[in-house]
Amino acid sequence: MRVGVVTFPGTLDDRDAARAVRLAGGEAVALWHADPDLQGVDAVILPGGFSYGDYLRAGAIARFAPLMSSIVDAARGGLPVLGICNGFQILCEAHLLPGSMIKNDGRTFLCREQVLTVQNADTAWTRDYRAGQRITVPLKNQDGQFVADERTLAELEAEGRVVFRYADDNPNGSRHDIAGITNAAGNVVGLMPHPEHAVEPGYGPDGATGPRTGTDGLAMFTSVVRALVA
Amino acid sequence: MGRVVVDVMPKPEILDPQGKAVAGALPRLGFGQFTNVRQGKRFELEVEGDVTPDVLAAAQEAAETVLSNPVIEDVVRVADIEADAAATAGSTTAASTGPAL
Numbered sequence: 001m002r003v004g005v006v007t008f009p010g011t012l013d014d015r016d017a018a019r020a021v022r023l024a025g026g027e028a029v030a031l032w033h034a035d036p037d038l039q040g041v042d043a044v045i046l047p048g049g050f051s052y053g054d055y056l057r058a059g060a061i062a063r064f065a066p067l068m069s070s071i072v073d074a075a076r077g078g079l080p081v082l083g084i085c086n087g088f089q090i091l092c093e094a095h096l097l098p099g100s101m102i103k104n105d106g107r108t109f110l111c112r113e114q115v116l117t118v119q120n121a122d123t124a125w126t127r128d129y130r131a132g133q134r135i136t137v138p139l140k141n142q143d144g145q146f147v148a149d150e151r152t153l154a155e156l157e158a159e160g161r162v163v164f165r166y167a168d169d170n171p172n173g174s175r176h177d178i179a180g181i182t183n184a185a186g187n188v189v190g191l192m193p194h195p196e197h198a199v200e201p202g203y204g205p206d207g208a209t210g211p212r213t214g215t216d217g218l219a220m221f222t223s224v225v226r227a228l229v230a
Numbered sequence: 231m232g233r234v235v236v237d238v239m240p241k242p243e244i245l246d247p248q249g250k251a252v253a254g255a256l257p258r259l260g261f262g263q264f265t266n267v268r269q270g271k272r273f274e275l276e277v278e279g280d281v282t283p284d285v286l287a288a289a290q291e292a293a294e295t296v297l298s299n300p301v302i303e304d305v306v307r308v309a310d311i312e313a314d315a316a317a318t319a320g321s322t323t324a325a326s327t328g329p330a331l
Contacts, residue, residue, distance in 0.1 A: 056296075056297070057299055060296070060299065064296070092301075093299065098301075099301060100299055100301040100302045102240075102244060102245070102247070102302055103247040103248065104247065105245060105247060107247045107248075107250065107251050145245075145247075147244060147301070147302060148301065149301075173245070
């Protein structure tokens with residue numbers, strides 16, 4: 001089970017995502033934005049960061065990278081694709097997921113441990129969670145406010161395509177408290193918070209058993225690795 | 231050398247956090263008469279030679295596919311800025327595919 005991790009100019013969290021894949025039992029394969037070759041990977045992760053400085057819009061230029069054409073085609077054919085933070089923004093710009101992200105309504109960069117509720121545990125990336133489960137993972141972004149028109153929001157809700165919702169309080173003004181969504185087929189998932197930063201005791205958010213013990217993000221990666229093995 | 235200007239604004243129904251930040255600062259600096267601020271983007275696209283209708287059409291396409299995201303933004307102007315300036319000065323040679331603001 002080889003999981004590709006894409007690096008764009010300005011990507012920050014590619015190493016963390018690759019490490020999360022390895023901790024989940026998979027093999028991480030580094031993919032470069034300018035090379036359209038997917039190297040036969042079984043799944044792809046678009047990690048967080050600030051591709052091309054996010055100067056035009058978050059994810060707007062990365063979307064046109066040669067590798068993205070291959071990913072869009074493969075995703076339409078069912079390849080599991082996960083976009084985290086800037087990766088989620090890129091998936092929206094590439095029209096693999098609906099809606100868009102604008103600046104947080106509080107107008108500040110947020111960096112905190114965030115509680116989420118798993119809404120959909122049937123996607124390629126969330127099978128190792130259970131619906132209704134509360135998980136804690138880091139959230140760190142400037143443009144995290146998910147927006148979409150009312151018709152799109154109604155469609156996402158009706159089809160169960162909201163994958164994660166902010167629990168307890170909404171940190172950034174996202175419509176319907178949405179933290180992550182999926183496409184109709186359930187193979188493409190995007191979310192703003194960072195599961196790859198909560199995969200290893202000693203480096204994650206505070207957990208029930210002590211400071212920095214939280215590993216709630218790991219199930220995201222085991223979900224796809226186990227599905228590919230099975 | 232010709233130059234096309236493209237103006238992009240956040241959609242009216244989308245909260246504009248940047249504009250809101252500026253609107254909050256203006257009264258503190260004594261500019262109390264401005265009741266609202268919205269902040270957009272201006273792009274200047276340069277071409278060799280004149281701004282022809284083909285150049286304007288290409289700029290319009292770039293504006294809609296790359297320079298703006300229709301989910302959150304509107305393209306409010308695509309115009310030859312030299313012609314625009316001439317029009318402002320009273321000439322009739324303006325070439326604009328969008329409403330001049």
